[in-house]
Each structure stands twice: as structure tokens, then as C-alpha cells.
Amino acid sequence: MNAPINSPRVRGACPGALVPMAVADGLLVRLRIPGGRLPGPTAAAICGLAERHGNGLVDLSQRANLQIRGVTEAALPALTDALRELGLVNGDPAAERVRNVLCSPTCGLDPACAPVRALAQALDAALADSPDLWAALPAKFSFVLNGGGQAPLADTVADIRFDALPGTGLFRVAVGGDQTGATPLGVCAADAVVDTALTLARAYVRLSNGRYRRLAALVAAEGTAGLAGHVPLAPTPADTSLPGLRLERVLGAHAGWMGLAFPFGGMSIQWLALVAHMTPALRLTPWRAVLLEGGGSDLVELFQPTGLFILAPEDPRLALSACSGRGACDSGLTDARGDALALARVAPRLLARGHIHVSACAKGCAHPASALVTLTARGHQAYDVGLLAPAGGAAQWRGVTPARATSLVAALEAVYTHRMRADEDPAAFITRLGGPAELATLVEATVVA
Numbered sequence: 001m002n003a004p005i006n007s008p009r010v011r012g013a014c015p016g017a018l019v020p021m022a023v024a025d026g027l028l029v030r031l032r033i034p035g036g037r038l039p040g041p042t043a044a045a046i047c048g049l050a051e052r053h054g055n056g057l058v059d060l061s062q063r064a065n066l067q068i069r070g071v072t073e074a075a076l077p078a079l080t081d082a083l084r085e086l087g088l089v090n091g092d093p094a095a096e097r098v099r100n101v102l103c104s105p106t107c108g109l110d111p112a113c114a115p116v117r118a119l120a121q122a123l124d125a126a127l128a129d130s131p132d133l134w135a136a137l138p139a140k141f142s143f144v145l146n147g148g149g150q151a152p153l154a155d156t157v158a159d160i161r162f163d164a165l166p167g168t169g170l171f172r173v174a175v176g177g178d179q180t181g182a183t184p185l186g187v188c189a190a191d192a193v194v195d196t197a198l199t200l201a202r203a204y205v206r207l208s209n210g211r212y213r214r215l216a217a218l219v220a221a222e223g224t225a226g227l228a229g230h231v232p233l234a235p236t237p238a239d240t241s242l243p244g245l246r247l248e249r250v251l252g253a254h255a256g257w258m259g260l261a262f263p264f265g266g267m268s269i270q271w272l273a274l275v276a277h278m279t280p281a282l283r284l285t286p287w288r289a290v291l292l293e294g295g296g297s298d299l300v301e302l303f304q305p306t307g308l309f310i311l312a313p314e315d316p317r318l319a320l321s322a323c324s325g326r327g328a329c330d331s332g333l334t335d336a337r338g339d340a341l342a343l344a345r346v347a348p349r350l351l352a353r354g355h356i357h358v359s360a361c362a363k364g365c366a367h368p369a370s371a372l373v374t375l376t377a378r379g380h381q382a383y384d385v386g387l388l389a390p391a392g393g394a395a396q397w398r399g400v401t402p403a404r405a406t407s408l409v410a411a412l413e414a415v416y417t418h419r420m421r422a423d424e425d426p427a428a429f430i431t432r433l434g435g436p437a438e439l440a441t442l443v444e445a446t447v448v449a
Contacts, residue, residue, distance in 0.1 A: 014030075014097060014140060015028050015030045015067075016029075016032070016093065017029055017030065017089045017096065018080065018093040019097070023069075023329050024326075024328055024330035024332065025055055025057075025069055025328045026070040026071050026072055027073065028067055028071075029054075029068040029076075030061065030066075030067045031083070031088050032065055032099050032124075033065070033066065033088070034120065034125070035117040035118075035120045035121045035124070036102070036103060036117070036120070037282075037284075038281060038282045038284060039281045039282075040276045040281055040282065043275075043276035044273055044276040044277060046058070046066065046088075047270075047272050048269075048273075049068065049079055049082050050269045051269050052075075053071050053075040053076075053078060053079040054068045054070040054075075055069055055070025056070070056268060057070060057269070058266075058268075058272055059266050059267075059324075060262060060265040060267070060285075060288050060289075060290065062265070062288065063100065063102060063142065064102055064284040064286045065284070066284065069328070090128050091128075092134070094131075094134040094135060095129075095134055098128075098130075098133055098141065099124050100140070100141060100142040100143065101120050101123050101142075101145070102120070102142065102144050102153065102286060103116045103117055103119070103120035103145040103147065104116050104117075104145065104146055104148070104151065104152065104153055105151060105283035105291055106150060106151045106256075106257070106291065107147050109291070109293065110151065110256065111149075112148065112150060113147040113151075113164075114147035114148060114149075114164035114169075115147070116146070116162075116164065119190065123145070123194045123197055123198075126198060130198060133201055133205070136205040137205065138213055140214070141159050141201070141215070142158045143159070143162075143197055144158035144160075144162070145161075145162050145171075146161060146162065146163045146164060146242075148242065148243055149243075150249040150250070150254070151245065151249055151250045152179070153245075153286065154179040154242065154244045155178050155179070155245050156178060157177055158177075158182070159175060159204070159216070160200050160215065161173075161174050161177075161179070162188075163179055163242050165187065165242075169189065170190075170234075171187060171189075171190065172186075172236055172242070173185045173188055173231070175215050175224070176215045176217075176218075176219050176220075179244070183224055184236045185224060185233055186228070186231075186233025186235055186236055187233060187235070187237070188234070196231050196233070199230050199231050200230065200231060203230040207222065246313070247313035247318065250285070250291070251289065251312060252300060252311050252313075253295065253296055253299070253300050256294065257283065257292055257293055257294070258292045258295025258299045258300060259285075259289055259311075260275075260289060260290060260292070260303060260311050261287060261290075261309065261310035262288055262289070262308075263310065263320070263337070264320070264324075264366075265288035266324070266337070267308075271308060275290065278292060278295070279294060280293045280294060281293045289310070316344045316348045317341070317344050318351075319354065320340045320341070320344055320356055321355065321357045321366040321367040321371070322340035322357070322360075323337075323358075323361075323365050324336070324337070325337055325338075326360055331360070331361040332377070333360050333361055333377035333378075333379060333380050334360045334377040334380065334383065336358045336359060336375075339375065339406075340356070342402070342406050343356055343358070343406060346406060346409060347409050347410065347412070347413040349417055350412065350413050350426050353425040354371075354426040355367070356373045356409070357371040357374045357390075357391065358375045359375065359377065360377045361376075361377055362377075362378075362392035363391065364391025367390075370388055370390045371388075372387070372388065372426050373386070373409060373412065374386045374387075374389050374390060374391055374393065376392050378399055379399070381401060381402060382399045382400065383401075383402065384399065385397040385400060385405050385409075386436070387436035388427060388430060388435075389436070396439075396440035396443075397440070408443055411443045411446035411447045412439070412446075415443055415446055416429055419433070
């Protein structure tokens with residue numbers, strides 16, 4: 001018997017395939033792909049389903065999940081049955097929500113990457129078979145298996161992470177952060193990864209007792225002694241050195257793959273289908289990019305002229321974040337992505353060293369943290385513009401049109417270009433010139449001029 005399909009989730013929850021999220025353009029159906037490898041024929045089949053049951057748009061999320069957009073409630077049962085036939089649907093909606101496992105996308109393609117994909121698949125299956133964790137873990141509780149190599153998951157935040165120690169066959173076990181910020185607990189062997197992950201997850205549930213929404217909060221409040229007491233880990237070596245992420249090691253042509261990103265992770269099924277037919281399999285990444293197995297420079301030459309794909313790490317669109325915006329989210333007041341792309345054309349220097357965020361409402365879902373420049377919609381066709389602030393935070397200009405916002409960012413680009421010191425990043429530049437309020441005066445003068 002097929003597992004029941006729950007009612008669509010409200011906004012703010014994490015959607016899945018069996019429990020989609022209701023947004024402005026229909027239901028958002030999120031597919032969790034164990035191990036992050038999607039065979040080309042399966043990707044092409046998903047495109048057909050997105051065309052038949054959705055609005056023809058798909059997203060690649062920051063957790064390397066694929067999302068089908070614009071599904072109607074009437075079409076959902078047929079879509080779910082088809083996804084089940086493809087092996088992409090877990091049997092229980094409650095089990096689906098805890099399967100938040102991310103592993104290095106270059107596993108098996110990069111000889112320097114530890115073999116973590118099989119471990120990720122085993123952990124995914126173990127979580128799906130652990131009903132005691134289904135309701136106990138928060139919806140966003142996540143696991144990372146970082147194999148290192150050319151494209152490490154260094155900047156990906158997780159509640160529980162395993163970072164391969166090069167040349168040792170061991171993994172550093174850490175909790176509550178990215179590779180740099182997570183708190184180390186010790187090291188374990190590869191064959192202990194799955195059991196260690198489950199044991200730590202259960203320890204979090206017991207120690208937290210509903211008081212802490214994420215593992216980082218538990219560690220900040222109570223330290224790691226309670227967690228460490230549940231798992232027999234060897235000490236972390238003092239000379240542990242782990243590589244950081246550099247996008248030039250991901251995008252473009254490489255031995256074994258070609259990496260291409262999509263602005264904001266959104267794409268039409270026509271382009272995804274084209275990509276799917278050119279590779280044995282796609283590797284999904286948390287950088288809103290996919291890796292095409294076996295891709296080469298000939299594919300770069302094919303995709304580069306379209307301008308729709310990001311193939312170079314210096315592309316300014318990589319330093320933009322924007323939510324789905326008006327028409328796709330019922331909280332969205334503006335065309336956030338279209339307005340963000342206009343900024344990419346006028347601020348390449350700022351984007352080379354800083355981040356610009358455009359949010360179609362005050363929630364700032366696409367980038368909750370502060371950014372160099374943040375545009376927050378405050379009405380239809382109106383933005384507040386803030387420097388070194390998060391969405392909904394302090395703003396130097398309020399209620400400006402998208403065109404005016406673009407002019408202000410262009411003026412900031414001009415001021416930065418002419419007054420920056422050698423190798424000075426934009427945030428330090430703003431601080432040196434007196435902070436956002438002082439700089440706003442210079443920007444205004446430049447716009448007028």
C-alpha cells in the first residue's frame with residue numbers, strides 16, 4: 001500500500017516529496033537524492049514530470065536537493081506515484097523529513113576525495129529506519145560527510161559533520177557549524193560514521209529535551225561533555241589541516257566532470273533536460289551548481305554563449321542572493337531575482353569582494369545574515385536599501401524604486417572604485433569612510449553628479 005500523502009506544509013517548514021510546501025506558484029515538491037548522484041535518465045524523467053505536473057521550473061536548493069515547482073493538489077498523487085516508481089520517494093512522510101544528509105559531490109570523480117557517497121547513502125537509509133528520530137529531530141537538523149579533495153564541503157553548516165582527514169582513512173567528528181566553526185569531538189573510522197551519527201543525534205534529543213532547536217545551541221549552552229560521553233572517539237590530531245572551498249575547483253571543465261551553476265539555483269526543465277542528456281549522471285551540490293560526470297571543454301564551449309549558466313568563479317552572479325520573489329512566493333512583493341541581476345550588471349567590483357542580497361520581503365530567507373548591500377522589499381516595486389545589514393535591518397534609503405536602487409548601487413560601485421585602497425574589501429572600505437551613514441552621503445552626491 002502506498003504511504004499516505006500529508007497535507008501541504010505551511011510556509012516556514014521544510015517541504016519534501018510526500019509533504020510539499022504551498023507557495024504562490026503552487027506546491028513545492030522537494031526531492032532528497034541519497035548521495036547526491038542523479039543518473040541522466042532519471043533527471044530527464046524528472047523534467048518530464050515537472051512539465052506534466054508542475055509549471056516547468058525546478059530549483060536546486062542550498063542543501064543539494066532538487067525542487068519541482070508549481071504542482072497542483074490535483075496533480076500531486078500522480079506525481080508522487082511516478083516519483084515512487086523512480087525510487088525517489090521514501091515510504092513515510094515522517095521519515096522523509098529527517099533525511100538531511102549531504103556528501104561531497106566529487107566523490108568517485110576526484111581521487112583526493114574520500115569515499116563518502118556510500119556512507120551518505122547508508123546514513124540516509126539508517127535515518128529512514130529510525131522512527132525514534134523522525135519526530136524528535138528538528139526539521140532542519142542535518143548531517144555532512146565531507147570527503148575533502150578539490151571541492152570540500154568546507155562552508156556548509158551542519159549539526160553533525162564528518163570531515164575526512166587526508167591520508168588517514170579517519171574522519172574528524174564535529175558539531176554545530178561549518179568546517180571552521182564546528183566544535184570538534186574527536187575522530188572515528190569510516191566504518192563507525194553511521195553509528196556515530198545516529199548515536200550523537202539520539203544524544204542531542206535526550207540532552208536537549210526540546211530546549212534547543214539546533215545542536216549548536218545545545219553546545220553553546222552546555223558544552224560538549226554530554227555528547228562526548230555517548231561516543232568513544234579518539235582525540236583530534238593537533239596538526240589537523242582541512243582544505244577550504246575554492247569555486248575554481250568546481251566550475252568549468254575538470255578531469256572527470258564539468259561544473260556549471262545556475263543563477264539563484266533556478267532553471268527551466270528545457271535546460272535541465274538538455275544537460276541530463278549530455279552526461280551519465282548529475283552530481284547535485286550545495287553551491288546551486290551541478291557537476292556533469294565526464295564533461296569536458298567542448299561542453300563549456302556549448303554552454304558559455306547562452307549566458308544562462310555560470311561557468312567561471314569570477315562571475316558576479318555568484319555573489320548575489322535573491323529569494324524566488326513575487327509570483328513564486330506569496331510573501332514576495334517584488335521581482336527579487338530580476339532586480340538582483342540588474343545589480344550584477346552595475347556592480348562587478350563590489351560583487352568580486354562582497355555579497356549583495358535582494359529580498360522580496362523582510363524575512364530574508366535566501367540570506368538571513370548581513371550583506372554588503374541588502375535590498376528589502378517594503379511594498380510593490382519599492383525597496384529599503386541598507387549597507388552592512390540583513391534583510392529588514394537598518395537602511396540608508398527607504399521606499400526607493402528598483403531603478404533608483406540600481407542607481408544607488410552603481411554609485412556605490414563608483415565611489416568604491418575611485419576611493420578604495422589597494423586590495424581593500426568593500427566592507428572595510430565602508431567602515432574606513434565612517435560607516436554606512438557617512439558613505440550614504442557620498443553615494444547620494446555621486447548619483448546626483
